[in-house]
Amino acid sequence: MIKNYFVLLFIVLVSCNKTIKKEATKKNEKPNIVFIFTDDQTYTSIHALGNNEIITPNMDAMVKAGTTFTHAYNMGSWSGAVCAASRAMMNSGRFVWRANKFRKNWYKKDSVSLSKSWSKMMEAAGYDTYMTGKWHVDAPAPLVFQNTVHIRGGMPGDAWDHAKMKQKFDSISKIKGAKSADIMPNGYNRPLSENDKSWSPTDTTKGGFWEGGKHWSEVLKDDAIGFINQAKEKDNPFFMYLAFNAPHDPRQAPQEYQDMYSLDNISVPKSFLPEYPYRHNIANGDDLRDEALAPFPRTEYAVKVHTKEYYASITHVDAQIGKIIEALKKSGKMDNTYIIYTADHGLAMGRHGLIGKQSLFDHSMRPPMVIIGPDIPADKRSNADVYLQDVMATALDLSGAEKPTYVEFNSFLDIAKGERKESHYKSIYGAYLSVSRMIRKDGFKLMVYPEIDKILLFNMNEDPEEMNDLAGDSANKEKIKTMFDELLVLQKQMDDPLDISDIYKKFYKN
Incomplete structure (x- = not known):
């Protein structure tokens, strides 16, 4: 009897020891990291973050499950293709102007620069790496x-290629009497009126996201699930980079998603203008x-149509x-997986009379940003200023890898x-080409337009839509x-190549 008791006790102790070791091993395992990246998605485009017009149940669930950074910023761009600059910064870890110099080395197939990219650092930390979707970085994926x-x-499709569109614009615009309608390919410069039926976001013959027969967002979803099914059979931690092209134009979605929205229920932005004066x-x-x-000029109807397609x-x-x-x-991997979700920048969608992302207004600089994980507080909001490119340093942090000195983001x-x-930053810097610079600090934003020696100041706490320029008020001179x-x-x-040092003096002379 006593002998059987000790045998039973031994079995229990061995079993407990195995369980403890198993739990310890789990705790010591490196976490999986899934990076979900959309394109052209502004920070105000999620229902749970205050947009009552849009339908986003799964993004809402992410907000509920994790911590949302309400003030994430893209640092800017040296190119009209803001997405390319955003991705170069994110994958190189370098601030905007140094990322522009560094990216050129990625063309070299055997370049040491490749080993300094985000995914290669994750691989060196022991991760299996997966990627599908929009890359738009000079190094071959x-x-x-x-x-x-x-x-x-x-972008999807030749008809949407910027270089080809601009070439057509340059050639036709020289013809006397040529109008924008003559210059733009199908899908641009519309709708001209409520009777304009020149474009349908569900018309698969238009190509775009329909090229290949299946919508690209659905293809990416299939790829991602395929990756997950591969990864779940392996012991290595995984890093997935899932980069949707949507909701970048052409903003196409199946009919059932278009039918979820009515123009009658879509509002015009508070900062709507027929044309931005600058x-x-x-x-x-x-x-x-x-x-x-x-x-041009913008109409409320056109902005509503584009917004409907954007929402869908x-x-x-x-x-x-x-x-x-x-x-x-x-x-079965979710308990040890972190999800980071964001976009490459925002989008104007009619605010300030603009449609795109080529400005330093918040609507164009700020994407949504959510992180979910085992030890991340749920349903939490942080208004600390971050750059969206901080995701690389955050992933390295999660992996246990030491951040190299050349990674400038935090x-x-x-x-x-x-x-x-x-925030880890005393202030937020922004730049677009040589035509605008920005600093945001302590609830205020200062914007500079060097071509016309223009300075603008906004109180972002009282005026989040950036509609009231305070620069002309003498009380703000010191600020x-x-x-x-x-x-x-x-x-x-930042190694910024633009000299704006004389603009302040000129501003006060005028």
Whole structure:
């Protein structure tokens, strides 16, 4: 009897020891990281974050399940293709102007630069890496990721190619009497009126996201689930880079998603203008592809039509994200997986009379940003300023890898976990080409338009839509000087090639 008792006790102790070891091993395992990336999605385009017009049940669920950064920013761009600059910064870890220099080395197949990219660093940390969707980075994706499929370019379809559109614009605009309607390919410069039926977002013959026979967002969802099914059979942690092309134009989605929205229920933005008065001074002319999508001057009807298509595209993406997350849950890996969701920048969609992302207004600089994970607080909001490109440093932080000195962006993991409240940045810097610079600090934003020596100041707490320029108020003279001086310091830190040092003096002379 006593002998049997000790045998039983031994079995129990061995079993407990195995369980403890198993749990310890689980705790020591590196977490899986799934990066979900949309294109052209502004921070105000999620129902749970205050937009009552849009339908986003799965994005809402992510907001509920994790920590949302309400003030995430894209640092800017050296190109009208803002998405390319955003992705170069994110994958290289370098601030905007140094990322522009660094990206050129990625053309070299055997370049050491490849080893310094985000995915290669994750691979070096022991991760299996997967990528599908929009890449738009100079380095070939198959050389950066171990597993790739359906790598997409900047835009779907030749008809939507900016270079070809601009070439057509340049050639036809020289003809006397030529109008924008003569210049733009199908899908641009519309709708001209309520009777304009020249474009349908569900017409598969238009190509775009329908090229290949299946909508690209659905293809990406299938790829992602395929990756998950591969990864769940392996012991290695995985890093997935899932980059949707949507809701970038052409904003196409199946009919059932279009039918979810009525123009009667879509509002016009508070900051709507028929035309932004300084658009030509900030390189938002008639030949800028994004701006050419809708007619000049803007009409409320045209903005509503484009917004309806935008919402439908986002809701369609939302459905695919839901299926990806469901596959993660079924894989048994979810308990040790972090999801980071964001977009490459925002989009104007009629605000300030603009349609695209080529400005430093918040609607164009700010995407949504959510992180979900085992130790990330649920249903939490942080208003700490972050850059969306901080995702790379955050993933490295999660992996246990040491951040290299050349990675200039910061992990926001400590903020997400509640270990830190304030931003890692004293202020937020923004730049677009040589036509605009920006600094945001302490609830104020200073914008500079160098081509016309124009300075604008906005109180972002009282005026989040950036409608009331306070720069002309003499009471703000000292604040403008302080912010301008700090912007000059940031320019030096960023290797910014543009000299704006004389603009402040000219501003006060006038």
